[in-house]
Amino acid sequence: MILEKLNSGYSYRELAAEYGISRSTIQLWKKCIERKPYPKRTNKINDELLRKDVEQFPDDFQRERAVRFNCSQRAIGVALKRLKITQKKDS
Template sequence: MPWFALELAPYFMMYTNLMTYPLKFRQHVLAIKEKEKLTYAKTASRFGVGMASLMRWNRRITPFTTHNKPATKIDMEALAQDVATYPDDYQYERAQRFGVSAQGIRHALKRLRVSRKKNTSASQS
């Protein structure tokens, strides 16, 4: 196991399931790169990260935050009432009633944890 993995193990244990590397790790990697005058390729192989990531970190060290915001156009209570009133309607029909896109309705239904209707019996053909 490389020395840096032991040194930075507490940081990785906190961030094992996230897609981004912690800020402290990014700063450490770039500091080592500057201190030892390493190339991007050597730094990438030493720390096990991609060269594109290193170049991105060099431009902007802090990771982007997510943009979680509630739906602004769709009233979630009205949508829940619409689903209860018209359970067999297609999403594009709901979208027309609410004046939004079908994709917007799909995302709103996902937030409400409403799945597509499934037939429990086979169709008569």
């Protein structure tokens, strides 16, 4: 919308004041209209292997899984959360 107004005769200064953004932002938008694709991050821990590991060793700590998968304990925790595997506590 802003770029259309710019092409129809509005100045950078007028558009910046009207929309509350800087002139340099509008200039960058005009220079680079297409959005840059960002590569999707891949998971370091294979979901199926982790699922099998949990089935095989259900009582292991995250630090023990981290040693087997050669990663950090936090990475194991994030992967387990992604798989919706939580620790069940019995009362």
